[in-house]
Amino acid sequence: MKDVSHFIGGKHVKGTSGRFADGYQPMTGEVISKIALASKAEVRAAVENSMAAQPAWAATNPQRRARVFMKFLQLMERENEALAELLAREHGKTIPDAKGDILRGIEVVEFALGAPHLLKGEFTDGAGPGIDMYSMRQPLGVVAGITPFNFPAMIPMWKFAPAIACGNAFILKPSERAPGVPMRLAELMIEAGLPAGILNVVNGDKESVDALLDDPDIKAIGFVGSTSIAEYVYSRGTATGKRVQCFGGAKNHMVIMPDADMNQAVDALIGAGCGSAGERCMAISVAVPVGKGTADALMQKLIPRVEALKIGPSTDVSADYGPLVTKEALERVKSYVDIGVKEGANLVVDGRGFKMQGYEKGFYLGGCLFDNVTKDMRIYKEEIFGPVLSVLRANTYGEALKLCNDHEYGNGVAIYTRDGDAARDFASKVQVGMIGVNVPIPVPLAYYTFGGWKRSGFGDLNQHGPDSFRFYTKTKTITARWPSGVKEGAEFSIPTMG
Numbered sequence: 001m002k003d004v005s006h007f008i009g010g011k012h013v014k015g016t017s018g019r020f021a022d023g024y025q026p027m028t029g030e031v032i033s034k035i036a037l038a039s040k041a042e043v044r045a046a047v048e049n050s051m052a053a054q055p056a057w058a059a060t061n062p063q064r065r066a067r068v069f070m071k072f073l074q075l076m077e078r079e080n081e082a083l084a085e086l087l088a089r090e091h092g093k094t095i096p097d098a099k100g101d102i103l104r105g106i107e108v109v110e111f112a113l114g115a116p117h118l119l120k121g122e123f124t125d126g127a128g129p130g131i132d133m134y135s136m137r138q139p140l141g142v143v144a145g146i147t148p149f150n151f152p153a154m155i156p157m158w159k160f161a162p163a164i165a166c167g168n169a170f171i172l173k174p175s176e177r178a179p180g181v182p183m184r185l186a187e188l189m190i191e192a193g194l195p196a197g198i199l200n201v202v203n204g205d206k207e208s209v210d211a212l213l214d215d216p217d218i219k220a221i222g223f224v225g226s227t228s229i230a231e232y233v234y235s236r237g238t239a240t241g242k243r244v245q246c247f248g249g250a251k252n253h254m255v256i257m258p259d260a261d262m263n264q265a266v267d268a269l270i271g272a273g274c275g276s277a278g279e280r281c282m283a284i285s286v287a288v289p290v291g292k293g294t295a296d297a298l299m300q301k302l303i304p305r306v307e308a309l310k311i312g313p314s315t316d317v318s319a320d321y322g323p324l325v326t327k328e329a330l331e332r333v334k335s336y337v338d339i340g341v342k343e344g345a346n347l348v349v350d351g352r353g354f355k356m357q358g359y360e361k362g363f364y365l366g367g368c369l370f371d372n373v374t375k376d377m378r379i380y381k382e383e384i385f386g387p388v389l390s391v392l393r394a395n396t397y398g399e400a401l402k403l404c405n406d407h408e409y410g411n412g413v414a415i416y417t418r419d420g421d422a423a424r425d426f427a428s429k430v431q432v433g434m435i436g437v438n439v440p441i442p443v444p445l446a447y448y449t450f451g452g453w454k455r456s457g458f459g460d461l462n463q464h465g466p467d468s469f470r471f472y473t474k475t476k477t478i479t480a481r482w483p484s485g486v487k488e489g490a491e492f493s494i495p496t497m498g
Contacts, residue, residue, distance in 0.1 A: 004180065027363075038203060057164075062119050065165055066114075119473070144170065145223070155224050171201075223245070227455050286391075
């Protein structure tokens with residue numbers, strides 16, 4: 001059994017709190033690690049280590065900082081297979097899915113290579129008589145990220161790459177359910193030439209999260225997780241004067257218009273709804289076919305596809321998806337299926353009885369499909385985070401649009417149609433942060449920003465893209481006039497540039 005500690009000052013540091021969490025291998029259900037949970041004192045030690053290292057890193061020019069990430073990308077290519085296997089072992093994703101997780105993180109690192117350009121300020125020559133004006137972006141200092149179990153490679157890289165490229169030191173608190181890959185990423189950053197202390201990793205639970213939120217020397221925090229925790233982190237972090245961005249839960253709809261290519265729509269729905277066992281904040285969990293004919297055609301094709309889903313261990317590259325992350329997660333998703341049945345939804349495919357031969361103690365669940373779901377049901381209103389699809393039939397396009405707009409979550413949405421006018425109208429009017437037109441998981445590329453609306457996101461700036469460089473920097477604006485030609489005498493009216 002492996003011991004997982006902390007990574008502070010460029011080296012592994014044993015936990016001293018005396019508290020540990022079990023780390024599981026989801027495909028077998030076995031405990032494979034003991035994870036040290038940091039105390040407030042251990043978090044403070046990481047902060048002090050970062051504070052000592054950060055000024056010299058901030059003074060390093062952006063081009064040299066970018067070179068560290070160039071080397072890191074080379075190391076990630078070397079380590080790709082091993083990282084994917086580690087991720088699959090701890091999380092339960094299939095290895096192809098794990099490689100996708102890693103790649104989407106790498107794309108943000110590639111974007112961060114543009115730091116020399118993205119950190120450029122503005123300059124105006126002759127803004128007034130003998131006056132020049134310019135701005136500069138400077139790092140905040142020590143910042144932190146609290147990242148979830150479901151993307152243990154991607155989201156840590158989304159957080160630390162732009163933060164460090166901006167000249168900050170970064171403290172990462174990954175999920176204790178899948179700490180191995182974040183720890184390995186920190187090791188590779190050191191190997192790439194990052195100075196010790198610029199990326200520290202502390203494993204922990206609520207005690208360590210609260211310590212990060214309350215520490216006066218941490219200037220900004222990014223979080224991804226459930227909405228209830230996102231709201232807590234945002235409220236407590238902003239109360240202590242921090243800059244905070246938090247991304248929470250989702251209930252992503254796919255509107256299927258009568259003119260949609262039904263084969264394409266079903267392919268998209270099955271992959272976006274059940275890939276990664278549905279443990280994605282961008283998973284499509286609600287299909288909204290418009291019109292009875294559309295709904296009946298959808299169900300005719302969708303039922304056999306859900307029934308034919310191939311569930312397997314993480315090492316099976318032909319599996320559609322693997323196990324859920326923990327036994328508690330499995331029981332939680334099963335309980336939602338129970339709730340849906342009690343609420344009167346029609347459970348047309350029931351995966352609760354699925355058992356994986358040879359892996360009977362693993363955390364597996366077969367695909368589940370509900371029809372005739374209504375908007376007052378809990379299975380519609382709440383995020384399930386499992387391979388459970390709900391079909392909520394709409395009579396008209398306007399009704400489908402209203403469903404998306406009325407839901408408390410506004411993370412992602414998709415529309416399937418051949419009608420450009422309908423797609424354009426939908427994109428303009430839907431109250432959701434990320435929209436796919438014939439695209440099932442509308443995750444923007446790294447040079448655009450990622451973020452949801454309503455109770456899916458808290459804070460003014462989104463993840464990656466230009467927003468990430470704005471979030472991790474503060475702007476100074478300088479107005480300069482040199483003595484030559486300056487009139488003598490005090491000026492008592494407000495200065496103007498006329």
